[in-house]
Amino acid sequence: MSNGSPPARRRPTTGSPSGGATSQRPSVRKTSTGASSPAVRSESVPVTGTKLVCSAGPRAGEEFGLEDGEYVVGRANDNPICIPDTSVSRKHVLIRRVGGGWAASDLGSGNGTLLNGEPLTDEMPLSHGDVLTLGDTELTFNDSSNATMMMPAPSAPPSRPARSGSRSSAPASAPEAADTVDEGAAPVPRRPPPRPDRVPRGGRSAAAPDPAAQQRKKRLLILTAGVFVMLVGLLVVMKVQQQNKAEAAALQARQVQERREALDALFQDAKNLIRESNWVGAKAKLLELQEAEPEYLQLQDYLARVEKEIPNQEAINTAKAALDKGQLATASAALAKVSKDTQLFESLRTLKTSMQDKADKRVREAQALLEQRQLDPARQAKAITDDVLAAFPEHRDAKVIAEQVDLFIENATRPAPVVKGPEAPKPWDQAVDLFRDGDLRGAVAMANSCAGKNPQCKTLIAQMTDFDSLYKKLEDLDAKGLARLLDLDRKITNGRGSKLSRNAGTRAANIFFKSASAAKAAGQWGRAMENAQRALQSDPSHAGANNIVTELRQKAKDLYLQAYALKDTNPEDAVPKFREVMAMTLADDETHQKSKSWIEKLQR
Numbered sequence: 263m264s265n266g267s268p269p270a271r272r273r274p275t276t277g278s279p280s281g282g283a284t285s286q287r288p289s290v291r292k293t294s295t296g297a298s299s300p301a302v303r304s305e306s307v308p309v310t311g312t313k314l315v316c317s318a319g320p321r322a323g324e325e326f327g328l329e330d331g332e333y334v335v336g337r338a339n340d341n342p343i344c345i346p347d348t349s350v351s352r353k354h355v356l357i358r359r360v361g362g363g364w365a366a367s368d369l370g371s372g373n374g375t376l377l378n379g380e381p382l383t384d385e386m387p388l389s390h391g392d393v394l395t396l397g398d399t400e401l402t403f404n405d406s407s408n409a410t411m412m413m414p415a416p417s418a419p420p421s422r423p424a425r426s427g428s429r430s431s432a433p434a435s436a437p438e439a440a441d442t443v444d445e446g447a448a449p450v451p452r453r454p455p456p457r458p459d460r461v462p463r464g465g466r467s468a469a470a471p472d473p474a475a476q477q478r479k480k481r482l483l484i485l486t487a488g489v490f491v492m493l494v495g496l497l498v499v500m501k502v503q504q505q506n507k508a509e510a511a512a513l514q515a516r517q518v519q520e521r522r523e524a525l526d527a528l529f530q531d532a533k534n535l536i537r538e539s540n541w542v543g544a545k546a547k548l549l550e551l552q553e554a555e556p557e558y559l560q561l562q563d564y565l566a567r568v569e570k571e572i573p574n575q576e577a578i579n580t581a582k583a584a585l586d587k588g589q590l591a592t593a594s595a596a597l598a599k600v601s602k603d604t605q606l607f608e609s610l611r612t613l614k615t616s617m618q619d620k621a622d623k624r625v626r627e628a629q630a631l632l633e634q635r636q637l638d639p640a641r642q643a644k645a646i647t648d649d650v651l652a653a654f655p656e657h658r659d660a661k662v663i664a665e666q667v668d669l670f671i672e673n674a675t676r677p678a679p680v681v682k683g684p685e686a687p688k689p690w691d692q693a694v695d696l697f698r699d700g701d702l703r704g705a706v707a708m709a710n711s712c713a714g715k716n717p718q719c720k721t722l723i724a725q726m727t728d729f730d731s732l733y734k735k736l737e738d739l740d741a742k743g744l745a746r747l748l749d750l751d752r753k754i755t756n757g758r759g760s761k762l763s764r765n766a767g768t769r770a771a772n773i774f775f776k777s778a779s780a781a782k783a784a785g786q787w788g789r790a791m792e793n794a795q796r797a798l799q800s801d802p803s804h805a806g807a808n809n810i811v812t813e814l815r816q817k818a819k820d821l822y823l824q825a826y827a828l829k830d831t832n833p834e835d836a837v838p839k840f841r842e843v844m845a846m847t848l849a850d851d852e853t854h855q856k857s858k859s860w861i862e863k864l865q866r
Contacts, residue, residue: 312364312405314357319399320346326401332358334369335396349373349397355382364388364403373397384508387500525555532564539606541572567605574604581613590621591652621650625659632667633849637674643667659845662792666849676756690719697754700761702730725754729762736766741777741796744770748800771801778810787814787821788845795848815853818846822853825860833864840864 312328314335326333326343335343336354345354351371358365367385368375375382376395390405532547545568551558552565577599584592594617600610628643628650647664650657693708706726712719732739732747739747744766751763778793791814797807825839840857847854 312403314343314394315402315404316345317393317400317402319397321399328357328359328364330359332356335401336369336371345396345399347397347399350399354396355394357388360385360387364405366394371396384504387497387504389497525551525558528554529558529561536564536568539575539609541568541575544568545572570601571605574600574606578606578609578613581617585613585617585620588620588624588649590617590624590649590654593617594653617653621654621657621660624650625657625663628660628663628667629849632663632670635670637671640667640670640674644671658789658792662795673757688718689716690722693719693722694755697726697762698758698760702726702733702762706730722754725750729754733762733766736769739766739769741770741773744773744800745796767800768804771797771804771807773797774800775804775806775810778807782810782814787817787842790814791846814846815851818843818851818853821846822857825857829860829864837861837864 314326314328316322316324316326333342334353334356335341335345335350336352337345337347337350338352341353343357351369351373353369354371355375356367356369358367365385365387366375366377366382368382373396377386378393379395382394388403388405390403392403394401394403528547528551532544532551535541535544535547545565548561548565548568552561555561577596581593581596584590584596593613597610597613597617600606604610624646628646631639631643631646634640643663644667647660647667650660651664654660689712690709693705693712696708697705706723709719709722709726713723729747729750732743732750735743736747747766748763748770751760751766754760774793774797778790778797781787781790781793790810794807794810794814797804798811801807821839822843825836825843828836828839840861843857844854844861847857
């Protein structure tokens with residue numbers, strides 16, 4: 263502390279004198295104003311203890327001693343150092359012992375903390391004379407290990423009073439000083455005046471300097487300089503270490519941020535691939551992210567979804583390839599493997615719509631092949647209908663055409679009777695004749711007699727056995743069972759029919775007739791014609807089915823005329839009507855052929 267500034271004042275410690283505690287009062291410097299006041303010479307006296315001196319703010323002039331430990335400075339009353347300043351936070355700054363020195367760190371205060379005018383962001387070491395600014399309060403750090411305080415000491419006696427207007431006889435180099443009085447302490451005794459026989463200090467005949475004293479003084483100066491250099495070096499090393507730590511922390515923070523940004527970019531790439539339905543590529547990105555950061559947020563959820571969608575995507579791709587080749591059964595089987603909760607529902611819906619359109623187109627191709635009335639085209643038509651029905655078992659047109667194709671192929675492949683005169687009866691002919699007469703048991707017994715010699719007899723036995731099993735349940739059979747029964751009858755008798763099938767044919771015709779009547783009442787003309795034709799196949803003499811066919815043919819002609827009138831002005835409405843005409847008529851009907859021709863022209 264310089265000689266020109268008085269020491270800071272300490273607030274008296276509260277307490278009664280009887281308690282045994284003696285309150286220290288701050289030293290007070292008094293400066294003499296009269297010429298008769300003696301000149302004061304200052305000497306450097308070490309100050310004991312470390313403290314904070316409040317130089318500005320509500321507690322200006324007070325000192326706070328620091329020992330080992332930590333000191334929280336703030337506005338709260340429970341702080342070791344309480345500053346009743348509204349610009350100071352409740353917990354403002356922390357002063358703590360660090361190794362052989364002290365350090366300060368801000369506790370997240372509202373107004374912040376300044377150290378020698380610079381913001382205090384990290385924990386910083388304190389040096390003697392450092393000033394901490396907390397709002398409107400300033401605290402000066404004093405450390406006795408690194409500084410000395412000038413204390414007043416008595417000097418030479420005052421010179422005689424000068425005459426009026428003359429300068430003082432005191433040397434020009436001696437600065438004016440004031441006695442420092444410690445309240446409550448004994449006054450400092452003054453040095454006695456010099457004896458008359460003593461030589462003045464400024465005289466030429468002063469005593470010679472003591473060599474030993476000069477040597478001690480020189481050693482003291484060297485020691486002081488060495489200590490000073492050590493302290494400066496230590497501070498430089500600490501500063502460098504602190505700077506290195508800060509740079510290392512900043513570098514680590516940058517590396518962490520860069521790594522986080524790289525992981526986020528990788529995750530975003532995976533999500534972009536998912537939006538493009540590139541599940542395989544997304545899986546590769548996610549696995550790369552998992553290897554780098556296994557605990558990345560939402561990573562496992564996305565991986566689970568990708569693992570589930572990759573097989574779905576493969577199944578959809580297989581279905582697309584099969585559909586391009588016209589293989590509806592293969593496409594349908596591939597789509598059956600797609601999970602119900604797939605996120606590829608849009609692609610799935612589009613593909614199913616394309617399959618339905620493809621099925622309708624293939625059915626029309628089968629119809630055209632069947633109309634050629636040749637065996638090879640008919641077999642192609644059968645392959646098409648079988649493929650369509652494998653994908654869409656309830657496709658109405660495909661089922662009707664499939665039945666017609668089967669009947670045509672059966673008739674076409676049946677060997678024509680060769681007229682070569684009377685032939686020897688075949689071993690199974692007698693069994694067939696018995697069956698046609700209604701003697702099912704006799705027919706089976708006759709077939710058994712030739713089963714060991716002729717395979718055809720074995721085939722007849724199997725067919726008759728199936729027929730007998732269905733015939734016993736005749737009253738409970740539905741339309742499908744009755745159709746199966748009639749088909750067996752045609753195979754056993756080579757299409758000639760038997761007495762046993764008459765009841766089944768009549769019953770099946772009645773069932774199909776009821777369905778045709780209901781469809782007609784509902785305005786479903788195509789379905790009504792389909793069931794009426796089936797009724798006539800079961801019983802060609804069924805009057806009700808014949809009436810429905812005749813009525814629908816007339817209805818088809820009227821609908822054809824309506825569509826014909828719309829074909830030029832509104833072709834979009836004409837095409838559905840032409841299609842309905844085709845559904846209401848047979849393939850060999852003239853109206854059917856005309857409607858088909860106009861549909862092809864309007865869709866070009």
